[in-house]
Amino acid sequence: MPRLPHTLSDGMEIAVELKRSAKKNLILRPVDAQTIAINLPPFVSERRLHTWLRGNETLLRQTLAKGAKTLPAADSLPDWIWYHGIPTALTACERETVCLRPSEILIPDQTAARQKQRLRRFLNERAAEYLLPRLAEHAAALNLHPAAMALSNAKTFWGVCRSRTGIRLNWRLVGAPEYVADYVCIHELCHLPHPNHSPRFWSMVNAHTPHTEAAKSWLKAHGRELFALG
Structure with missing residues (x-):
C-alpha cells in the first residue's frame, strides 16, 4: 500500500496509507498514533489530496487519536x-x-x-x-x-x-x-x-x-x- 508523508501544523510528521477503491468519498481509518489509512476514488489526484489534508487537520487529529488509543496493551510492559x-x-x-x-x-x-x-x-x-x-x-x-x-x-x-x-x-x-x-x-x-x-x-x-x-x-x-x- 503506498504511503504518503504529511506534516501537521505543529510539525508532527504522520504517514498516510493510500488505497484507491472508493467510489465517491474519502474514507479514513486510524492505523496507529501516527498513521492514517485513506481510501479515495481513482480520480482524486495527489495534489488535490494534499489540499484536502491541509484543510481537514481537525479530522486527521481526531482519527489519529482513535489510533493512539489502541497502541499499548494494558497487560504488558515493553522491554x-x-x-x-x-x-x-x-x-x-x-x-x-x-x-x-x-x-x-x-x-x-x-x-x-x-x-x-x-x-x-x-x-x-x-x-x-x-x-x-x-x-x-x-x-x-x-x-x-x-x-x-x-x-x-x-x-x-x-x-x-x-x-x-x-x-x-x-x-x-x-x-x-x-x-x-x-x-x-x-x-x-x-x-x-x-x-x-x-x-x-x-x-x-x-x-x-x-x-x-x-x-x-x-x-x-x-x-x-x-x-x-x-
Missing part, C-alpha cells in the same frame, strides 16, 4: 523505551521506587498496569526537568516570551503554541534526543511571531537550529515508539 534518545531497558526489581541507571530503568515488581502508572509519573517528572528549562532557555535566547510553558499528554502533536495559553510540549519527548527536543522547542517558539507554516516561519526555525530535517526524520522513524506507555 525497553527511549530515554533522551537512548534505548533504555526496563527491569523489574525488589524495590519500592522507580530508579534510573545508565541505559536501564528499575521498576518495582508489580502488575504491568501499576508499573506503567508509576513509570509514566516518573517520566512526567523527568520531562518537566528535561523539557521546560530547555524551552525557557530558547525563549530567552530568541527574546520570545510565551504566556505560559507546560507539558501536555496529547496523542497527536509534539508541541502546541497559543497566544493566550502559551506553549505546551508533549511529555513523551523526554524519550527524544536533545536535538529533537531543541527543534520542537524552537518550532513552537517561532509560532509566536508566525502562527503558520509560511516560508518566513521555516526560515526563522532554520536560522535557530541546524537540526530541523534530522529531528523531523527521527520523529518520523521513532515517534510512534515514544507512545509505548500509552
Whole structure:
C-alpha cells in the first residue's frame, strides 16, 4: 500500500496509507498514533489530496487519536523505551521506587498496569526537568516570551503554541534526543511571531537550529515508539 508523508501544523510528521477503491468519498481509518489509512476514488489526484489534508487537520487529529488509543496493551510492559534518545531497558526489581541507571530503568515488581502508572509519573517528572528549562532557555535566547510553558499528554502533536495559553510540549519527548527536543522547542517558539507554516516561519526555525530535517526524520522513524506507555 503506498504511503504518503504529511506534516501537521505543529510539525508532527504522520504517514498516510493510500488505497484507491472508493467510489465517491474519502474514507479514513486510524492505523496507529501516527498513521492514517485513506481510501479515495481513482480520480482524486495527489495534489488535490494534499489540499484536502491541509484543510481537514481537525479530522486527521481526531482519527489519529482513535489510533493512539489502541497502541499499548494494558497487560504488558515493553522491554525497553527511549530515554533522551537512548534505548533504555526496563527491569523489574525488589524495590519500592522507580530508579534510573545508565541505559536501564528499575521498576518495582508489580502488575504491568501499576508499573506503567508509576513509570509514566516518573517520566512526567523527568520531562518537566528535561523539557521546560530547555524551552525557557530558547525563549530567552530568541527574546520570545510565551504566556505560559507546560507539558501536555496529547496523542497527536509534539508541541502546541497559543497566544493566550502559551506553549505546551508533549511529555513523551523526554524519550527524544536533545536535538529533537531543541527543534520542537524552537518550532513552537517561532509560532509566536508566525502562527503558520509560511516560508518566513521555516526560515526563522532554520536560522535557530541546524537540526530541523534530522529531528523531523527521527520523529518520523521513532515517534510512534515514544507512545509505548500509552
